[in-house]
Amino acid sequence: MRINDLEINYIIFDMDGTLLDSLSVWADSDREFITGLGLEYEPKCSLAMKKMHFDSACEYLVKEFSLPFSAEETGKRILEIVEEHYINGVPLKEGAEEFLAAAYKAGVKMCVATSNKKTLAEASLNAKGIMEYMEFVITSDEVGGGKESPDIFLKAAEMLGAKPSETAVFEDSIHAVLSAKSAGFRVVGVYDKLCPEEFDEIEKYADKTIKSFKEILPND
Secondary structure, X not given: OEEOOEEOOEEEEOOEOOOEOOHHHHHHHHHHHHHOOOOOOOHHHHHHHOOOOHHHHHHHHHHHHOOOOOHHHHHHHHHHHHHHHHHHHOOEOOOHHHHHXXXXXXXXXXXXXXXXXXXXXXXXXXXXXXXXXXXXXXXXXXXXXXXXXXXXXXXXXXXXXXXXXXXXEEEOOHHHHHHHHHOXXXXXXXXXXXXXXXXXXXXXXXXXXEOOHHHHOOOO
């Protein structure tokens, strides 16, 4: 499958902010959880947690707000809120389903590499009807670190039976874009309306950038 001048046989997708229009869900759910405890939630918290995987974010909230819960209990309570939003309220990014169907038809092997929880990711993708296009879902928890390191992308490529040079990574976060590029992957940067300033940075380093999957749908 060709994406402009990129010949792609394998694709690794980020989920939140890339396939799903879901970045606000985490901030909204964190805010709902914190304000439900009678505390004031500040936007700086969302920015601080954007690069963290889930367990680290829970630890951050416990420390930042001196919560009377463990990080594990905090995570459990937040996930209950998040899951409701994911299943019932989070839409796919524009053109994502059509692009996935076209790539699948073209024989491209695809997977999702996410910092989200695996059970939640799989439930969300199933609810949107796109899990059938994926070979598997791999999470940061499974490789022991976030996307500041390319380990999750390298492991996903290994599981796909692919080399980085023949694999595209679709990402909406600059730290993940830089990480994937450092390991030799082709990178497609995806615009998210919550982080327009980050997209400006992504355009400097990604091999290709898109604001909608409709931009790269096959003409046939």
